[in-house]
Amino acid sequence: MAYTALYRVYRPQSFRDVVGQTHVTTTLRNALREGRLSHAYLFNGPRGTGKTSAAKIMAKAVNCEQPQDGEPCNQCATCRAISDGSVTDVLEIDAASNRGVEEIRDIRDKVRFAPSDVRYKVYIIDEVHMLTTEAFNALLKTLEEPPPHVIFILATTEPHKLPATIISRCQRFDFHRIALQEMVVHLKQICQEQQVEVEDQALHLVAKLAEGGMRDALSLLDQAISFSGNQVTLRDLVLITGTVSQTYFSLLAKQIAEQDIGGLLEQFHQVMVQGKDPEQFLQDLLYYYRDMLLFKTAPNLQEIVERTLIDEQFAGVASLYSLPVLYQVIEALNQALSQLKWSSQARVLVEMTLVKLCELGRSREQTPVAENTGQNVAELVKKIQILEERVNQLLQGRVTVAAATQVEETRAPQTQRRAPMGSGGSGRSSLNKVRETAQSANRALTQQLIGNWSQILAEVKKVKIQFQAWLINGQPVAASDRAVVVAFTSPIHCEKTMEPELRGIVERVIQATTGKELQFFSVMEEDWKEIEAQSSQPGEQSSEADADPFVSEALKLVGEQLLEIKE
Incomplete structure (x- = not known):
């Protein structure tokens, strides 16, 4: 039969x-x-x-x-x-x-x-x-x-x-993947019925290679019995499956931790002589370090047993590695596996990766983490002390013009966030430019830009359609010999159009269309109406201190005698 x-x-x-x-x-x-x-x-x-x-x-x-x-x-x-x-x-x-x-x-x-x-x-x-x-x-x-x-x-x-x-x-x-322990128990029963002696480590390797599939496990066991007869050993199973034993990986991991590059490359050469696949070798080494990471972070986790046999040798090698080094080792192996798919020299890439793993520990010894952390903390403490001194000077009324300027620069990002215009170049200086453009507006140039606005949008669209979508919400309202102001009803569009890339493209298109080199500024429509009203009534124009809340705050702190405002 x-x-x-x-x-x-x-x-x-x-x-x-x-x-x-x-x-x-x-x-x-x-x-x-x-x-x-x-x-x-x-x-x-x-x-x-x-x-x-x-x-x-x-x-x-x-x-x-x-x-x-x-x-x-x-x-x-x-x-x-x-x-x-x-x-x-x-x-x-x-x-x-x-x-x-x-x-x-x-x-x-x-x-x-x-x-x-x-x-x-x-x-x-x-x-x-x-x-x-x-x-x-x-x-x-x-x-x-x-x-x-x-x-x-x-x-x-x-x-x-x-x-x-x-x-x-x-x-x-x-249907779930079958747990390793359940698979090992079932394989033991089959071996007993078949009157075959199999080492426990060999059964664990069969179950690991099957990756949760009982049919694959039985096929591997069948192949091992055909090769070894009635006594299946781990050595035989490693030989027929092309894998590497855990003992070998423990030796490699110890050599990596001790930075023994010569011994490490010699062990890898012996594996290659036996015809092992470099990619499979790297995958198995990655899983070994993954199990080591789980063993150190969650020793009671059941999943650890499903990949590696936890013995004294494995625990001893794991004690040679710290968690930061393990993270770097796993990341380096993962990157090497990704590069291996496109490399024509797989063995050279694996050897380079092994040498790099040895260098990881050496580089960490040369630049201790504690020393770098201490330097960073010292620098931060020094900066905090300087800031405290400047705040004390401000509170005591001994602020200088330079100190006032530094306060203004420090709080400039907040001004930009509260400003009604876009973040890219907005703030008090941009508002002043808009006011200047409104006061010195050229009616003929303004009408020319309004008439050519659709053409300008079409040219911007040729560069990038998204830029045209951000601009379509706006309309030119004033233009002088130096700048052009576009009013928007949407704050998102207004803010987006002041980004440097989009702003530069619009200025180049305007120059190509009108022949004039004009700066581009965006403003919300309600803000423009207020600025336009102020420009038409110079006598009722608000003072610089009223226009800028930070100048008003500085006046309250130090008084007019000690404060000098410069544009």
Whole structure:
């Protein structure tokens, strides 16, 4: 008789045999026991986690002649026939090779006929996300209101590719990756039944490489048994899978911490001689340091056990690393993995990365963090003392003109935020420029700009359409021989147009259109009306002190005798 692969021999035949999916099997057993069956189910999750096996168990359970607490008996003729695949009413369809609308229409036409051998017709559609859009549309109505004797079970690894209309018509069950400990226990039972001796570390490596899929784990175990016979060791498993042992990584990490570049490169050379893949080597080293980081920050976290065996050697190497160095090591390895995909010299890049990891610890020794922190604190304390002295001088009435100017410069950003115009060049100086433009406005030039404004907008649009969108809210209101003022009704547009890049483009376009080199200023419409009124009535114009609140504040503090205002 031909040899049967382990993953086929140990395929689950009942819900209790499904490993690591208790949340799914319990719900299905309760539904079967209480007779609360749905017409459609959606099983989704990573490969090898039991989706198709659970679907076949479900098909047996709904048709079993002697069900036992929601489980199929696997003894009656119906259960045996479904297990053998000889029941025509239980169909397993691979959507990857039967993805067209014609295949789904054929299912839709046959669904109406009653089952011939069993109680329910069960359609198991594997990899259902591979169906075409037309096939999904053909399945939609049948999936929503199938005949009472039909059950659909859809299985997929990529549920996000399914239309929402399909998902909403199914009971959805999410299959999880199988935990490493559960997988190891199950593999041990299989090894005992097969009378094979396997080292615990080898089983942990099999479970780690399977990444939560039991089918992948059984395939790797089958391959290891074929290579080693009845005694499987970690050395054999490392040899056939191309991975590197944890002991080796512990040696590398110790050499990196001790900055032993020569020994480190020699160990890496031995790995390359054995034909290991540089990218896989870097990935495994990254996971090793990731486990070390978790071990140091959260030693009780269960997830640590799922990657690395925590032993005395690992704990001893972890004590050689501080958290800042670990962060830098993981970041350097991650960057190297990203660069490796585009590099034609993978080995050289890995060697350079290993040398860089050794240099990380050395550079940190040369520039201690505490020393840099102390220097920064000293500089901050010195600056605070200078500021305190200046504040005391101001409060005592001994402020000088230079001190007043420094106060004004310090508070300039607040003035810009409160100013009614844009932040890029706004403030008291910009307001003064707007007032000067209003007082010396050239009526003919203003009318020329108003008439050419649409042309100016069109030219700005050629440079960048977003800039034209910010300007379209404004309208020229005054122009002199030196500047032009544009009034806006929206504060956002007004503020945005005073940014240096946009302002420079507008000034160049205006110069090209009018032949005059004019500065561009934006102002809110209500502010412009106030400035225009003041310009038309010079006698009632407010004083400089009233126009600027900071000058008024300085006058209150030091008096007019000690304060000199300069433009």
